[in-house]
Amino acid sequence: MTTALLGSKFLYACLYIALFACVCGTIFRMARWFFITTGPVAGAPSPVRRGLAVLKGAASLLSLKIFGFLHALLVGIPFQTGILRTGFSRWAMHICIFWGFILLLLMHALDELVTKKIFSDYFSTLDPYQFLRNLFGVMVLAGVCMAVYRRIRHRGPMLETRRADRFAIALLSVIIITGFAMESAKMISESVFNRMMNDFFAGESAGDEEALKAYWSEEYGTSFRTRHYTVNPTLLARGRAVNEQSCASCHSPARSAFVSRPLAKLMRPSAARLEEAGADNILYYIHVLACLLGLAMLPFTKFFHVISDPIAILVSSITDKKNTGRFAALPRRAMELDACTSCGTCSRHCSVEPVYRMMGNRHILPMEKLRDVRALSAKKEVPEDIRSISEGAFICTSCFRCTEVCPAGINLQDQWNASRELLSEKGHPSPHEWIKDFRASEWSDLMLKHESSWKEIDTIKGKYYNLTDDSDVFAPCIQCQTCTNVCPVVAARTDPEEAVDITPQKIMNLLRLGLNNLAMGSRMVWDCTTCYQCQEHCPQGIRVTEIIYELKNRAYDHFKNIDRTLRQADVHEDGEKSRQTEERK
Amino acid sequence: MKAMKFAFFKGCKIPYYLEQYETSTRAVLKPFGVRLVDLEFNCCGYPNRDIHFESFVFSAARNLAIAEKKRLDILTPCKCCYGTLKYAQHFLKENEHLRGDINKELAREGLAWRGKIAVKHILTVLCDDIGLPAIYASIRSPLGNLSIAPHYGCHALRPSDIVHFDDPLAPSIFEDLISATGAKPVEWPRRLDCCGNPLWVKNRGISLSLMRAKITDAAESGADCLCTACTYCQIQFDAIQNAEMSEDSRITPMPSVLYTQLLGLSMGLPERVLGMKRNHIQCDKMPRA
Structure with a gap:
């Protein structure tokens, strides 16, 4: 078999090296699934517990779930129904590459091991094998061409072409083109x-x-x-x-x-x-070496998805999307990080994709979010853009649509839930949480100190509306307190700390005094339940709720770039100092 | 009756958190010849309004433009989605500069907001488009012995000059629709108050105390059950009440049903579509579907 298989001792040795690399690499990457922690680090279970949870999950196959599993195995994976749901052209592209390559692998590359065993009359230059080899090659090439076309046509944040994609496309092209060229050269x-x-x-x-x-x-x-x-x-x-x-x-x-x-x-x-x-x-050497390179690098390139995606699809066929087990979810999420091919389907269907287009933060898009999850799980140190990552992570309506459309069956929603927990743990929770880090007066002091971080933002203020700085809006306020009296939040405050906070009518007063900064970080503004009672009841027709919304928007813009790791005591001290210097001036 | 067709805006939460709202809505509208068309909408924009005004308006505008392209009015069962779409419509109408910028972005995918379509809440469609006489005529088993407290929901009702849903101080649409099912609408002081859900992930303490006040009030007013017509209100009164207040000795659990479930029940529709069993807190006095 030695010579028949590759015709050269050198290539034969390469085959074994490549196989060895592939097997070791695959084992390495699969083992990592039990060690990588996504989500909160505190109380993360040991690898053994995770392993046991996976076994327990696998045992659930001995139930009616087996039908879902078999359906995924016999229909979902071979016919790639997950991709078909995302669009026909993409499916056609993928199915061409998938089946073209698999059939070439079985019929042509492994002819000594497979085809000859099944068809005793096999000869590579005989029909139908000669014809089929050409056909399968054309399928792969057509698929590759479609892939290139799609990547050029739809390039942008929804379908980004990175090194891994270029490598995969290039390698496939080299393999197929050298294959054809070699056959022609022989002829x-x-x-x-x-x-x-x-x-x-x-x-x-x-x-x-x-x-x-x-x-x-x-x-x-x-x-x-x-x-x-x-x-x-x-x-x-x-x-x-x-x-x-x-x-x-x-x-x-x-x-x-x-x-x-x-x-x-x-x-x-x-x-x-x-x-x-x-x-x-x-050409023969290039052809074979390219194949072996692909094989050796399979665990470390995009090609790994030929292993991880079927696993992810099968796992999703037997698990509940909403109730992920506490322990089993960890290895699953780690595995799913390897199953994502960055196809961008999630981003294209994301419910908050329009928010990305307005805010421009890439971390809002699910595809980018998953990359963030990967970065956060791999690195000990906090990434530089952690605030943008956190902003993106919390702009999500938990609608499950990404999970629904993912062709690889990745439970993205679970990933987001876990990553939000992790971000909170790292001190980067949702805006409504971190706003509580300081009191209104402290935020106001911080603003003075970090003027440069928001001065620029202020130049675009009032782009469409300027309710909080335009005295015409709130000057009619007669301080009748109707807004405060109808406010359910004011009535519901039980915490003494909250009870002494300002009220809607006091907000109007602060605006009239030009002390907007003091209103922005107040509990009243951030605890507003947006019920519009104040606005509806205001005898002067002041748009109280909309003013509160604008204060929140501005506060968010102003505060989000301020370093919150400062100790509160420092804040106060610094605030005092800057106020004194202001006064002296 | 003329066949009615709407783009069905179900919002983000229904598919995974309140499936029964979709199935019951479809089921009660079907006999009246209302067709619901599914389009791929995005988030209404409400959740992001706290931090970024433009993204809220753009999200809503995109939805409106998608429906407008199909020349369909929007029907939504969620009051927060309803309010948000209406607010955005108002801002777009009022502010030319904003409208220009939003339309520029929409144009990139061949969409445009022209303000040609209406946004309707399911209660309005039932009460005005289908009409109370037709609703009365469709009742098969009136819910005679039930006292129901209608919870209005803030974002449909206020600010009235923008949403035009009903009289903001003395609305009656919900009571009228409950009366049609044969159940007795309960007068209760807090019927127009907030359910507390908007603060659920932002300030739990206040969120729960808003809900507690309402539940207590409904119980004191003699209600057997709350009735909602909003995704978020129902999640608050059902799933969240069940999870958070089952150990609170101060209050007895107050069940909450969706109006579409209530109507479906009186129309004699089956449990399969009404999904009463999916509700976390069951109302003992409610007849079986």
């Missing part, structure tokens, strides 16, 4: 013809060889440097007869090699040079 090669003649041809009468050459030159495009014959119908007829006798049992007509034969025709003018360079041999 036109005189030396290959002569070698075959020596090994298999026993000419019965003189002139048979010339006739055969003439016939092969016509039929297969073989290029002979010297010709001792003139082509005529009689010679060709004789050539055909000789071919029938000596070659046809192993060589189907060339037309079934519907890509390689035309390609051979194109290559024919430079046949002599290709012959000299040993093109068929070189």
Whole structure:
């Protein structure tokens, strides 16, 4: 088998190295699933507990869930229904590459191990194998072309092409193109013809060889440097007869090699040079080495999704989307990080995608969010853009749509829930939480101190509305306290700390005094339940709720870039100092 | 009756948190010849309004534009979605600068907001478009012995000059619709107050005390059950009450049903579509579907 399989000791050694790398790499990556912690670190279970939880989850197959599992296994994965749901062109692209490559692998690459065992008459140059090899190759190439087209046509944040994608596309192209080119180079090669003649041809009468050459030159495009014959119908007829006798049992007509034969025709003018360079041999080496490179790097490239995606799809077929087990969720989330191919389906269907378009924070998009989850789980140190990551993480309506559309069956919603817990743990919770880090007066002091962080923002204030700075809006306030009296939040305050906070009517007063900064961080503003009672009841027609909304918007803009790790005592001290200097001025 | 067709805006929470609202809405509208068309909408914009005004308006505008492209009015069963879409419509109408910028962004995907379509809440469609006489005529088993406290929900009702839902101080649409089912609408002082859900993840203490005040009031007013017509209000009174207040000795659990469930029950629709059993707190006096 050694020589038959690869024809070279060097390549044979490479095969073993590549296999070894692939197996070790795969084991390594799968083992990591039990060690990576996504979500809150505190109280994270040990790898053993995670493993046991996975086994317990697998045991649930002994129930009716088996039907869902079998459906995923026999329909979902082979027919890629998950991708079909996201669009036909994408499905066509993927199914071409998927089935084209798998069939090439089984029928052509592993012919010694698979095809010959099943079909005893297998011969690579016989039909239907010769035809099918061309067909499968064309499928993969067509798929690759569609992929390239899609990536150019839809390029942007929804379908970003990164190094991993380029590598995968390039490698697939190299494998297929060298495969075709090699077949063509062999067809036109005189030396290959002569070698075959020596090994298999026993000419019965003189002139048979010339006739055969003439016939092969016509039929297969073989290029002979010297010709001792003139082509005529009689010679060709004789050539055909000789071919029938000596070659046809192993060589189907060339037309079934519907890509390689035309390609051979194109290559024919430079046949002599290709012959000299040993093109068929070189192409063979590139072809095989590219395959082996793909194999060796499988666990560390995009190709790993051929292992991780089916696993993710099968896992999702037997698990509840909403109630993920506490322990089993960890290895599952880690596995899913490896299953994401960054196809962008989640981002395209995301409910808050329009928010991304207005706010411009990429971390709002699910595809980017998952990258953030990966970064947060891998690194001990806090990423520089943690505030943007946190902002994005908390802009999510938990609608499950990303989970629903993910062709790999990744439970993205669970990822977001976990990552929000982790971010809270790291001190970057939702705005409504971190706003509580300081009191209104402290925020106001911090604003003075960090003027530069929000000055720029202030230049765009009032782009559409300017309710909080325009005295016409709140000047009519007669301080009748109706807003405060109808406010359910004021009535519901039980915490003494909250009870002394300002009320809606006091907000109007602060605005009139030009002390907007003091209102922005107040509990009243951030605890507003947006019921519009104040606005509805205001006898002066002041848009109280909308003013509160605007204060929240401004507060968020102003505060989000302020470093909240400062100790509260420092804040106060600094605030006092800056106020004193202000006064002295 | 003329066949009615709406784009169905179910919002983000119904599919995974309140499926019964979708199934019961479809089921009660079907006999009246109302067709609901599913379009791929995005978030209404409400959750982001706290931190970023433009993204709220754009989210809503995109939904409106998607429906407008299909020339369909929007029907939503959620009062927060309803209010938000109405507010955005108001801002877009009122502010030319905003409208220009939003339309510029919408144009990138071939959409435009022209303000040609209406946004309707399910209660309005039932009461005005279908009409109370038709509702009365559809009742098969009137819910005679039930006292129901209608919870109005803030974002449909206020600010009245923007939403135009009903009289903001003395609304009656909900009581009228409950009367149609044969149940008795209960007069209760806090019927127009907030359920507390908007503060649920922001300030739990206040959120729960708002809800507690309402539940206590409804019980004191003699209600067997609350009735909501909003995704968030129902989640608050059902799932959250059940999870958070089952150990609170101060109050006895107050069940809450969706209006579409109540109506469906009186129309004799089956449990399969009404999903009464999906509600966390069951009302003992409620007849079985």
